[in-house]
Amino acid sequence: MTTNAATTTPLLEISNLTVHLAGGGDNPKPVLDGIDLTLAPGESLGLVGESGSGKSMTVRAVSRLLPNGASLDGAIRFDGRDVAAMSAAALREYRDTGVGMIFQDPRAHINPTRRIGAFLTEALVRNRAVPRRTARDRAAAVLAEVGIDDPDRRLRQYPHELSGGMLQRVMIASVLLAEPRLILADEPTTALDVTIQAEVVGILDRLRRERGLGMVFITHDLDLALAVCGRVAVMYAGRIVEFREADDLHRRAAHPYTLGLLGSRPSIDARAERLNAIPGRPRSAFEAGPGCAFADRCAHVRTVCHEVRPELEPFDDGLVRCHRVAEITRQEATV
Amino acid sequence: MNTPTVEPVAVVTDVAVARPSRIARLRSSLGPAGTAAAIFLIVVLLIAIAAPLIAPYDPDAQSLLSAFAGPSGAHLLGTDDLGRDILSRLVYGSRTSLLGPALVVAVALLVGIPLALIAAWYGGAVDAIVARIFDLVYALPGLLLAVLAVALFGPGLMPAVVALSIAYIPFLARIVRAAARQQRVSPYVDALAVQGFGVTRIMVRHILRNIGPVVLGQAAIAFGYALLDLASLSFLGLAVQAPTADWGVMVSDSNALMQGYWLPVLAPGVLIVLCVLSLTVLGARISGERPQPYLRMRRATRARVGTGAHSSTTPTGATP
Amino acid sequence: MTAQATTVSASSTTDCAVAVTNLTKVFRVPDGKGGRTRHTAVDAVSFTVEAGGSLGIVGESGSGKTTIARMLVGLERATGGEMAVLGRDRSAPARRSAERNRRAQELQIVFQDPYTSLDPAQSARAAVDEVLRHHGRFSAEQRAARLTELMDQVGLTDRQARARPRDLSGGQRQRVAIARALAADPKVLILDEAVSALDVSIQAQILNLLADIRAATGIAYLLISHDLAVVRQLCDTVLVLRRGKVVEQGTCDSVLDAPAEEYTRALRAAVPVPGWRP
Numbered sequence: 001m002t003t004n005a006a007t008t009t010p011l012l013e014i015s016n017l018t019v020h021l022a023g024g025g026d027n028p029k030p031v032l033d034g035i036d037l038t039l040a041p042g043e044s045l046g047l048v049g050e051s052g053s054g055k056s057m058t059v060r061a062v063s064r065l066l067p068n069g070a071s072l073d074g075a076i077r078f079d080g081r082d083v084a085a086m087s088a089a090a091l092r093e094y095r096d097t098g099v100g101m102i103f104q105d106p107r108a109h110i111n112p113t114r115r116i117g118a119f120l121t122e123a124l125v126r127n128r129a130v131p132r133r134t135a136r137d138r139a140a141a142v143l144a145e146v147g148i149d150d151p152d153r154r155l156r157q158y159p160h161e162l163s164g165g166m167l168q169r170v171m172i173a174s175v176l177l178a179e180p181r182l183i184l185a186d187e188p189t190t191a192l193d194v195t196i197q198a199e200v201v202g203i204l205d206r207l208r209r210e211r212g213l214g215m216v217f218i219t220h221d222l223d224l225a226l227a228v229c230g231r232v233a234v235m236y237a238g239r240i241v242e243f244r245e246a247d248d249l250h251r252r253a254a255h256p257y258t259l260g261l262l263g264s265r266p267s268i269d270a271r272a273e274r275l276n277a278i279p280g281r282p283r284s285a286f287e288a289g290p291g292c293a294f295a296d297r298c299a300h301v302r303t304v305c306h307e308v309r310p311e312l313e314p315f316d317d318g319l320v321r322c323h324r325v326a327e328i329t330r331q332e333a334t335v
Numbered sequence: 336m337n338t339p340t341v342e343p344v345a346v347v348t349d350v351a352v353a354r355p356s357r358i359a360r361l362r363s364s365l366g367p368a369g370t371a372a373a374i375f376l377i378v379v380l381l382i383a384i385a386a387p388l389i390a391p392y393d394p395d396a397q398s399l400l401s402a403f404a405g406p407s408g409a410h411l412l413g414t415d416d417l418g419r420d421i422l423s424r425l426v427y428g429s430r431t432s433l434l435g436p437a438l439v440v441a442v443a444l445l446v447g448i449p450l451a452l453i454a455a456w457y458g459g460a461v462d463a464i465v466a467r468i469f470d471l472v473y474a475l476p477g478l479l480l481a482v483l484a485v486a487l488f489g490p491g492l493m494p495a496v497v498a499l500s501i502a503y504i505p506f507l508a509r510i511v512r513a514a515a516r517q518q519r520v521s522p523y524v525d526a527l528a529v530q531g532f533g534v535t536r537i538m539v540r541h542i543l544r545n546i547g548p549v550v551l552g553q554a555a556i557a558f559g560y561a562l563l564d565l566a567s568l569s570f571l572g573l574a575v576q577a578p579t580a581d582w583g584v585m586v587s588d589s590n591a592l593m594q595g596y597w598l599p600v601l602a603p604g605v606l607i608v609l610c611v612l613s614l615t616v617l618g619a620r621i622s623g624e625r626p627q628p629y630l631r632m633r634r635a636t637r638a639r640v641g642t643g644a645h646s647s648t649t650p651t652g653a654t655p
Numbered sequence: 656m657t658a659q660a661t662t663v664s665a666s667s668t669t670d671c672a673v674a675v676t677n678l679t680k681v682f683r684v685p686d687g688k689g690g691r692t693r694h695t696a697v698d699a700v701s702f703t704v705e706a707g708g709s710l711g712i713v714g715e716s717g718s719g720k721t722t723i724a725r726m727l728v729g730l731e732r733a734t735g736g737e738m739a740v741l742g743r744d745r746s747a748p749a750r751r752s753a754e755r756n757r758r759a760q761e762l763q764i765v766f767q768d769p770y771t772s773l774d775p776a777q778s779a780r781a782a783v784d785e786v787l788r789h790h791g792r793f794s795a796e797q798r799a800a801r802l803t804e805l806m807d808q809v810g811l812t813d814r815q816a817r818a819r820p821r822d823l824s825g826g827q828r829q830r831v832a833i834a835r836a837l838a839a840d841p842k843v844l845i846l847d848e849a850v851s852a853l854d855v856s857i858q859a860q861i862l863n864l865l866a867d868i869r870a871a872t873g874i875a876y877l878l879i880s881h882d883l884a885v886v887r888q889l890c891d892t893v894l895v896l897r898r899g900k901v902v903e904q905g906t907c908d909s910v911l912d913a914p915a916e917e918y919t920r921a922l923r924a925a926v927p928v929p930g931w932r933p
Contacts, residue, residue: 050854051825164716193715194881198925202933220855223927250929264859266888268911268926274866275888277859281824522772526832529728530786530839531759533752544776 011182011214012039012062013077019057022069029286031057033238035074036312041181044208044215046225046246048261049235052284055218057238059184062216063099064091078182096127100175104187106167110159117155120174142173146203165196172200176207182214190219201228222261226250234258237293238285244318254320254329256298292323300328369620372613379610383429390423394580403596415599416590417578424580425602431581432607435496435574436561440507440554442500447508448550452538455515466512469505477502477564485573492565495574499564503557510553514546552622559614566607582607670742672843672875673704673727673762678736680722680899696722698899699736704843704892709869709876711886711907713922714896720879723896724847727877728764729755741842760790763836767848769828773820779831780806780816786838801838808871809834810864826857830864837868845877850885862888883926887911895919 017035020028032054039045047055060066062076064083076083078098086094103109110119120142121135130138136155143151146169159167168188175183185204189197205228208215219225225232226246234242234257242255253259263276280297289295295305304323312321315329322328362370382389391411398418405413412421454465477499484498485491518524519542527537543550568574569583577584582603591599677699686692697719704710714720725731727738729748737746740761749755766772774782783805787798806816809830820828829849836844846865850858866889869876880886886893887907894904895918903916914920 050856194925195715195921198933205933221927222855223929223931226929227927227931227933261855264856266859266862266884268884268887268923268928271888271907275859275863277863278856279860281826281857282854522766522768523774525730526764526766526772526835527774528730529759529764530789530835531752531756532789533755541774541776545774 008040009080010038010077011041011043011079012037012216013075014038014058014062015075015077017058017061017072017074017076019054019061019066019073020071021067028071029284031238031285032061033285033288035238035240037233037240039182039214039216041214042208042212043231044205044217044229046229046232047216047218047235048220048222048225048232050220050282052237052282052287053235054238054285055235056186058235059101059186059216059218062184063095063101065101092127096123096178096180098180099182099184100178100180102168102171102175102183102185102188104190106164106171106191107159109171110167112159114158115155116157116159116162116170119159120155120170120177123174123178138177139173142177143170145176145207146170146173147199148173165192165200168192168196168200169203172204172207176211179211180213182216183208184216184218186218187220188217189224190221197224204228222249222265234261237283237288239293239321240312240319241294241321242318243312243320248317252316252318254315254318254325255322256300256328257294259332260297292321300324300331365617365620368616372617372620375609375613376617379429379606380433382426383433386426386430390420390426392420392423394419394424394427395578396420403591403594406598412602413596413598415585415588416594416596419580421585421599421602424585425582425606428580428582428585428603429606431492431575431579432562432566432583432610435492435565436558438496439499439503439561439565440558442496443503443507443557444550444554446500447504448511448543450504451508451511452515452542455512455519455542456534456538458516458519462512469508469512472501473505473509475502478567481564481568481573490573490576492575495565495568499561503561506560507550507553507557511546511550514549515542518542518545549622552618552620555614555618555621557618559611559618562607562614563611670706671703671739672706672708672741673702673710673877674737674739674742675703675723675727676701676737678723678726678738679734680719680726680731681734696899697726700896700899700901701736702894702901702904704875704877706842707869707873707875708892709878709890711878711880711890711893712896713880713883713886713893715881715922717898718896719899720896721847724764724845724877724879727845728762729758756790759841760839761841762843762845763839763841764845764847765829765832765836765849767852769825769832769852770820772832773828773835775820778817778819779811779823779834782831783834783838786835790839805834805837808837808868810860824857825853826861829853829861833861833864833868837872837874841874843875843877845879847879848881849878851880851882858885865889883911883923895922 014035014037017032018030019032020030022028035054035058037045037058047058049055057066061072062078062083066072072084078094081090083094117136117139120139121132124130124135124138125132139155140151143154148154148166148169154162162170168191172188183204188204189200192200201224204215207213217225217229222232222234226249229246232244232246232249233240234255236257242253242258244252249258250262253262257278260276260278264278266272266275278297283293285293289306291304291306291308292298292310295301298305302324308323310321310323312319315325365373396419398414400418401410401414402416402418403414404410404418407413410420410422412425415421415424450465454462480502481495481498484494488494515538524537524542527541565574566583566586569581570587572587575581575584577587585603586600586607588599591597678697678701679695679699680697682694682696683691684694700719700723702710712720712723722731726733727740727745729745732748733746737744739745740758743761745758749758773779777785780802784798784802787793787801791798791801793801806813811827811830811834815823815827820831823831832849850861853861862885865876868874876889878886878890890907892905893907893910895902895910895916897918902918903910903914910919911923914923
């Protein structure tokens with residue numbers, strides 16, 4: 001298996017993406033280190049990781065929303081077109097109809113002084129010259145699709161009158177109104193109650209299947225990613241360390257970090273005697289040494305892990321970035 | 336709600352990293368302009384303190400024979416209409432010119448900080464009353480208050496200082512109040528309260544310490560404004576009186592201008608401007624404003640596709 | 656199993672670490688039309704925590720769980736009902752500093768956000784030392800020894816202890832917050848979503864740490880959380896709260912494995928687990 005999902009032109013293709021942030025003085029700090037991903041239309045891909053893993057940076061690079069002073073190496077292609085080389089006009093069109101982004105905190109990304117209706121219709125009216133009345137009708141229709149009742153009344157309300165869950169649905173509605181081909185969802189439900197999360201995730205999933213959209217779903221919750229996405233990439237320190245079909249991940253996870261994540265979650269069904277916590281703390285790309293980024297926390301570490309950087313290689317119907325993955329899996333199997 | 340906070344990218348590892356010296360860190364946080372301003376002000380302060388040792392002449396010594404002499408070996412900046420050495424008058428003038436604003440700011444802080452902290456902590460009615468008092472006093476122009484004080488008590492530095500102190504209280508107190516209110520709702524203040532610490536201790540040992548830089552910065556800026564206000568009052572003859580050497584008084588020397596000599600007026604004027612400018616820049620830096628490298632940012636955001644080698648814009652914006 | 660919270664009789668409250676009876680909090684909030692309306696955040700909630708026990712209060716946003724915690728530590732004033740910690744009533748606010756200090760040594764709290772719950776101008780050592788100085792009748796050597804003991808207990812190295820909060824990670828800061836809370840030597844510790852803002856792998860470390868501390872010192876926990884799995888891991892009993900009212904309470908095993916109430920079932924069903932589909 002490779003990260004390539006289809007033989008037709010992939011919707012999104014990321015090749016060897018490396019991003020450095022402006023650091024102090026002359027030291028640019030790497031935050032992403034050689035990311036390769038492909039996404040076919042209609043597919044959903046999960047990016048799972050903790051702080052410093054680079055999952056947010058990846059989608060920000062895709063929509064070219066990197067912070068000031070950041071530099072980018074590698075290629076990002078949307079529908080075959082190079083994103084980094086787009087002119088200002090092409091970029092605007094790309095961000096309008098190509099890519100839609102859903103952020104973690106909806107309140108930080110909606111203008112609090114304008115009504116919901118204005119927020120939703122602005123892009124349509126200004127960028128695509130849709131008449132105001134038609135735009136309002138479309139907005140009301142989309143609000144109904146995301147499960148908001150009484151959409152006409154909601155259009156006249158201000159953001160502070162809506163709860164977090166409602167507001168996130170409005171964000172999703174705004175993204176859908178633009179009818180993009182690709183949705184980038186950065187922890188869209190982390191700030192929501194778990195019951196609302198289940199509804200919102202259900203809505204996203206349904207709409208993706210109905211409209212054939214591609215979706216990249218970022219979360220720290222591995223179980224959520226497995227439930228929502230077709231394939232999942234586990235990221236650590238700016239690199240992908242494991243890549244697998246979601247249905248397979250629980251049974252066949254092989255990378256020590258993935259196994260660590262799976263094992264350190266408390267279970268709702270029973271109390272563990274002691275949680276298998278991974279020692280140390282999650283690293284960013286600039287803290288990684290020359291070898292494997294996970295070496296200082298791994299229980300199976302050997303000398304080679306500190307010295308040589310592992311590559312992402314096929315293993316058991318997935319991709320794993322680990323020197324000793326075969327031995328470790330054999331060991332675990334015999335235990 | 337319950338969001339896992341995104342860790343800032345700059346989290347320090349446990350590996351020991353050599354930190355630059357305190358002086359170096361101070362210089363980099365002040366920036367080049369801030370450092371220059373700080374050095375300038377320190378020099379002026381030293382001159383004020385050591386005036387008798389530095390001034391070549393007695394500032395009040397008149398010599399009509401050498402009136403309006405231009406810059407020369409004997410008088411580096413020349414003399415004024417009464418033959419007094421300008422350089423010596425500038426040196427001695429720094430004392431009154433700096434003393435007045437220092438008193439104004441000191442009194443404004445001594446009265447304003449406690450009021451602001453109390454208003455910020457208790458909120459509600461207490462805060463409403465204090466805030467309205469501040470608004471009232473703030474609405475009165477400082478210079479007019481000073482004129483009123485002079486009308487009541489006669490001209491002189493002290494009435495002007497008292498009047499300006501009152502006028503400056505709300506200027507500083509409002510900033511203290513706003514910053515303290517922010518700290519007040521921080522969980523660490525709650526944690527301290529739950530530990531049983533008293534209100535005064537939390538306000539002084541914790542809140543005040545955290546808002547210190549902001550307050551100090553604004554105090555420096557207020558010092559500059561007060562310097563200008565007092566110089567203006569002295570210029571009008573309402574504060575420091577001639578023939579005392581004082582920068583504001585020296586600027587009001589119209590005799591020199593009418594005769595075509597601009598140096599006796601320009602020199603003190605330039606000093607006032609430089610001091611106020613330095614204080615404003617230094618104050619801004621201390622309270623936390625960072626230099627804005629606008630041009631650097633514009634160039635660096637144009638990300639470029641590399642060829643595999645690390646060919647991209649460097650953080651300083653210089654394209655390789 | 657009945658859903659109503661059993662009212663606690665007076666005689667049994669004295670041996671509980673925490674006993675809360677009919678606790679109520681009503682806020683007056685602006686109603687959007689210029690006036691003010693009453694909003695009942697906590698509605699006649701009753702529960703107990705045994706000495707050395709561990710109760711989890713579970714609810715979604717707006718359930719009132721954080722308000723209950725704030726009332727217990729005295730940051731909010733209760734509108735009605737009674738609260739007692741270690742048998743001593745604290746329904747009325749503490750007036751004098753002696754009473755405040757006494758209450759501080761009974762019950763402490765660790766907050767959710769590790770980035771704002773520590774004084775940014777204080778090192779970890781200074782923060783914990785300040786508390787030790789305030790409460791303890793230690794000599795200087797005893798205090799230093801106790802400080803080292805606390806730092807070891809929460810797993811902080813000497814270098815980390817001397818660092819300011821801005822140089823520490825979220826997990827490290829939370830350890831400092833725990834050490835600071837323990838410095839007052841309380842018998843009960845409230846953990847207000849104390850692990851919610853941490854990375855998954857760090858969360859596991861802190862949960863293990865909390866379990867270790869409880870095993871070593873016999874301290875009682877009151878864990879406020881929206882995460883049922885975390886509650887299961889750390890708590891013996893659980894109370895489910897919705898819009899200020901108690902929905903269900905009992906042991907973790909009974910409430911989570913066989914929920915009696917629809918709401919509890921819905922909460923449990925919404926949690927992503929292997930095999931879950933939206």
